[in-house]
Amino acid sequence: MSHDPTAAPAIDDVRVSLGARSYTVRVGRGLIARAGAEIAPLLRRNRVCVITEATVAELQLDGLRTGLAEGGVAMEALILPAGEATKSWRYLEQAVEWLIAQKVERGDVVVALGGGVIGDLVGFAASILRRGVRFVQIPTSLLAQVDSSVGGKTGINSPLGKNLIGAFHQPSLVLADIDALDTLPARDFLAGYGEVVKYGLLGDAAFFDWLDANAPAMAAGDKALRQEAVRHSVRMKADIVERDETEQGDRALLNLGHTFGHALEAATGYSDRLLHGEGVAIGCLLAFDLSARLGLCSQEAPERVAEHLARMGMKRTLSDIEGDLPGRDGLIALMGQDKKVQDGSLRFILVRAIGDSFVTADVPRAALADLLDEALAG
Numbered sequence: 430m431s432h433d434p435t436a437a438p439a440i441d442d443v444r445v446s447l448g449a450r451s452y453t454v455r456v457g458r459g460l461i462a463r464a465g466a467e468i469a470p471l472l473r474r475n476r477v478c479v480i481t482e483a484t485v486a487e488l489q490l491d492g493l494r495t496g497l498a499e500g501g502v503a504m505e506a507l508i509l510p511a512g513e514a515t516k517s518w519r520y521l522e523q524a525v526e527w528l529i530a531q532k533v534e535r536g537d538v539v540v541a542l543g544g545g546v547i548g549d550l551v552g553f554a555a556s557i558l559r560r561g562v563r564f565v566q567i568p569t570s571l572l573a574q575v576d577s578s579v580g581g582k583t584g585i586n587s588p589l590g591k592n593l594i595g596a597f598h599q600p601s602l603v604l605a606d607i608d609a610l611d612t613l614p615a616r617d618f619l620a621g622y623g624e625v626v627k628y629g630l631l632g633d634a635a636f637f638d639w640l641d642a643n644a645p646a647m648a649a650g651d652k653a654l655r656q657e658a659v660r661h662s663v664r665m666k667a668d669i670v671e672r673d674e675t676e677q678g679d680r681a682l683l684n685l686g687h688t689f690g691h692a693l694e695a696a697t698g699y700s701d702r703l704l705h706g707e708g709v710a711i712g713c714l715l716a717f718d719l720s721a722r723l724g725l726c727s728q729e730a731p732e733r734v735a736e737h738l739a740r741m742g743m744k745r746t747l748s749d750i751e752g753d754l755p756g757r758d759g760l761i762a763l764m765g766q767d768k769k770v771q772d773g774s775l776r777f778i779l780v781r782a783i784g785d786s787f788v789t790a791d792v793p794r795a796a797l798a799d800l801l802d803e804a805l806a807g
């Protein structure tokens with residue numbers, strides 16, 4: 430078969446099958462440039478309201494406007510500040526009031542253009558506006574493409590904990606444009622990679638091996654590898670979400686590393702000291718260390734994870750976080766706000782091996798305390 434070098438690269442479609450709430454995640458290059466053609470079939474009238482943040486607006490908003498216009502779709506845009514602090518009551522109110530002022534109707538579609546902060550905030554705004562309007566996710570960060578844009582968890586943070594206010598509200602379409610990753614600073618790419626490697630760690634040892642071999646080239650910019658990593662991650666997430674949309678059971682596995690990670694994000698004030706994906710990577714390694722400490726997995730497993738994170742140049746220990754952290758009891762208190770807490774007991778995602786995770790409440794406090802004491806001592 431002859432190969433046409435000018436042909437557009439293929440788009441991978443991952444279907445998330447949830448009955449009436451099913452949708453497609455399109456993964457590939459050039460999706461923002463043809464957003465109008467992609468979104469138009471969802472519209473009753475040829476207009477969308479886009480919410481984004483300042484950094485992404487500078488890089489992607491003109492391209493989206495042109496891409497929408499080429500498909501005959503007009504847009505209005507609201508630009509919020511960049512950063513995790515935007516996932517708050519204040520900006521939720523601003524977003525919802527702006528959508529109301531724009532006279533967004535129940536039949537309209539709202540577009541979230543940005544990373545996880547924007548996707549979570551806008552999805553939540555869409556879920557409560559007129560008791561629910563449809564929304565499209567256009568994730569521009571690696572983290573949002575592989576994780577937060579898929580599965581319908583939307584929400585904002587409380588000063589007492591991460592994502593404590595929110596709703597399950599599935600998007601109607603996700604456009605994961607691999608070209609958008611070109612503009613990501615290296616730190617943000619690696620933070621997003623924390624969520625990619627999580628999939629291998631929680632349920633797919635072969636994917637972890639593939640990442641071990643290919644992730645350095647992927648981080649260096651190989652687009653085919655990036656597309657394959659995003660496609661595979663989204664497929665894994667879709668499989669879990671299809672089994673357990675509202676986290677009554679298996680979906681909690683996607684929370685590997687998050688019990689620790691969310692506590693660390695709260696401890697660092699949701700600031701630039703620690704990005705979400707960095708907290709997840711550190712949290713995954715702590716979960717592996719705890720599992721080894723409890724005799725659930727071999728000591729080689731956390732060692733292999735630590736080596737991989739180190740080779741990728743990622744933060745992996747508490748000493749990689751700048752500034753002071755609360756002590757062990759402070760961190761355990763922050764973990765007490767985790768949404769997996771049941772009957773007052775913390776529940777953790779632990780592992781039997783790389784690619785074999787499970788949910789348990791059976792973690793003696795002394796083991797947790799020893800782990801954190803050691804981790805805090807560096």
Ligand SMILES: O=C(O)C(=O)C[C@@H](O)[C@H](O)[C@H](O)COP(=O)(O)O
Binds near residue numbers: 576582
């Ligand atoms: O989609 C899920 O389910 C996840 O747990 C994925 C996580 O990576 C993501 O960060 C999620 O937003 C965390 O959810 P939370 O319920 O622990 O706030």
